Amino acid sequence: MLQIAAIREHKEKFAEALKKRNIDANPMLDKALSIDENRRNLQAKLDETLAESNRLSKQIGDLFKSGKTQEANELKEKTGSLKEASKVLSELLNNAVEALQQVLYTIPNIPQDSVPAGNSDTDNEVVSEHGDMPKLMDNALPHWELAKKFDIIDFELGNKITGAGFPVYKSKGARLQRALINYFLDKNTEAGYTEMQVPLLVNEASGFGTGQLPDKEGQMYHVGIDDLYLIPTSEVPITNIYRGDLLDLKDLPITMTGYTPCFRREAGSYGSDVRGLNRLHQFDKVEILRIEHPNKSDGALDAMVVHVKGILEELELPYRILRLCGGDLGFTSTLTYDFEVYSAAQEKWLEVSSVSNFKAFQANRLKLRFRNGENGTELAHTLNGSALALPRILASILENYQVENYINIPKALIPYCGFERID
Structure with a gap:
């Protein structure tokens, strides 16, 4: 299976090399890159949501220690929303990871330069x-x-x-x-x-x-x-x-x-x-x-x-x-x-x-x-x-x-x- 990082870096080179297999790999490579871009965006949003949730949890703890119970409870409602959002994002991310895996499974290996072109x-x-x-x-x-x-x-x-x-x-x-x-x-x-x-x-x-x-x-x-x-x-x-x-x-x-x-x-x-x-x-x-x-x-x-x-x-x-x-x-x-x-x-x-x-x-x-x-x-x-x-x-x-x-x-x-x- 090709590595998605390598596809991002060498997409045109891979597409040209795969022509030796008599296939137009561009649709497969483009699909993989599109799913990967969505996957990375979801990962960034999830990381940001989890970081905000952790920040607020620490703040809530400090408020309780200071006796500011009302303010702490208000923030707890917000962290609840963040946890629900992170759950949704995690599910979307897992689906994107699985979709990317399935596309990558369909892309054949890259022939070496010494492999001659040919049909059969x-x-x-x-x-x-x-x-x-x-x-x-x-x-x-x-x-x-x-x-x-x-x-x-x-x-x-x-x-x-x-x-x-x-x-x-x-x-x-x-x-x-x-x-x-x-x-x-x-x-x-x-x-x-x-x-x-x-x-x-x-x-x-x-x-x-x-x-x-x-x-x-x-x-x-x-x-x-x-x-x-x-x-x-x-x-x-x-x-x-x-x-x-x-x-x-x-x-x-x-x-x-x-x-x-x-x-x-x-x-x-x-x-x-x-x-x-x-x-x-x-x-x-x-x-x-x-x-x-x-x-x-x-x-x-x-x-x-x-x-x-x-x-x-x-x-x-x-x-x-x-x-x-x-x-x-x-x-x-x-x-x-x-x-x-x-x-x-x-x-x-x-x-x-x-x-x-x-x-x-x-x-x-x-x-x-x-x-x-x-x-x-x-x-x-x-x-x-x-x-x-x-x-x-x-x-x-x-x-x-x-x-x-x-x-x-x-x-x-x-x-x-x-x-x-x-x-």
């Missing part, structure tokens, strides 16, 4: 490509056919139990899935990230804290009777561990990792792009997160990119890195790098990770601050990235490592899954 994912900027494209046999199969051939993932059974987008992993498919989870967690903890195991359901405050609400409300599964949400990513519960906290400078950076199933409705997703593991309603993901000093968040983002690169290179999967354009940038992000692996059988790139810097945007919603020495308190910066999302990694391994009658396992995963191939 077709305008994302390819930063680099790595690895050699595998040369598959002529009769190579996509992963959903490989899954059926070797009986390792059952999409029809998942549809029977729940519905489309909820696959059942079987035998070596389940073991490979578990191997990937453990491998990713080990790589992350070796890099200094503290492993966390968190709830899969969060309350509304947590959803607002990291920016999924109200922006992604329609994409989240809502348990209405308890007013809880199934998490779309472990970013939500892990980041909310520090909601409302005041950290010491020495606590930074805080680095965390966690594995969770993730749940996304993905309403309106149809067609070839959702076949097999390409797009699911329930999927597994390992996340890395950082809480950083503002001066160090840009460097931390670069370090996270290097970390994800290292994992993909160990898995020997061809990949590329993209800098997302303004039109494809997430609501809370100021800069995002996407990682895509190449699916040889499908002949397409599949997104497997997004690594993002949110700057102070989430921290302002979370009220997450740190003591910055003589400078008092300051909002921290938050970052997160997938390391990694499993479905498309698994799909790419199955497709890229297939040979005539079996599927090889990447060398880095053999110690984790206990077998060298699927046959």
